[in-house]
Amino acid sequence: TARELFLGTGGGAFSPDAGMTRAMFATVIGRLYERSFGEIASPDARAFTDCDYSAYYGKYVEWAAANGIIGGYGNGLFAPGKLITREEMAAILYRFANFLKVLPNKTDGALAYPDAGNISDYAKTAALYCQTTGIIGGRENGAFAPKDTATRAEVAAIIQRFVEIVLG
DSSP: OOTOOOOBBTBBBOTTBBBBBHHHHHHHHHHHHHHHOOOOOOOOOOOOTTTTSSSSSSSHHHHHHTSSSOOOSBBBBBBTBBBBBBHHHHHHHHHHHHHTOOOOOOOOOOOOOOTGGGGGGGGGGHHHHHHHHTSSSGGGGOOTTTTEEEEEEEEHHHHHHIIIIIII
């Protein structure tokens, strides 16, 4: 909240146990970039047909798409209101670190999460990055829980670790 990455859900509430949507996560990443590197301009381009580019998340989604940080589901769809999964979040963080050119020189050799076989192929390298850096920890019994959604509280903790580890 000090960096104004999370502005709450209205009425002075943070809603820590609420789910984090894809639009919210793109906004947090965009705001983190802005607080560290400068203002993101509102784009003229429109990568996705299902986004409201006048909404709070619009410029952040387009900026992240234009820079290869986020992707959609095909056919011009981003699904901004869909709750973000842990593997989607890992992939976005990995691409964001790559965009910032702050990936570690070496990562762990193999995924140690007991449910590593459930991680989608597109997210395996990202999960390995998160395991190596400690940005995303395991849940119960150390499971990555790739298909589970993330709460706003979890995302806040993950972003804090990302800032401390990656941006110093």
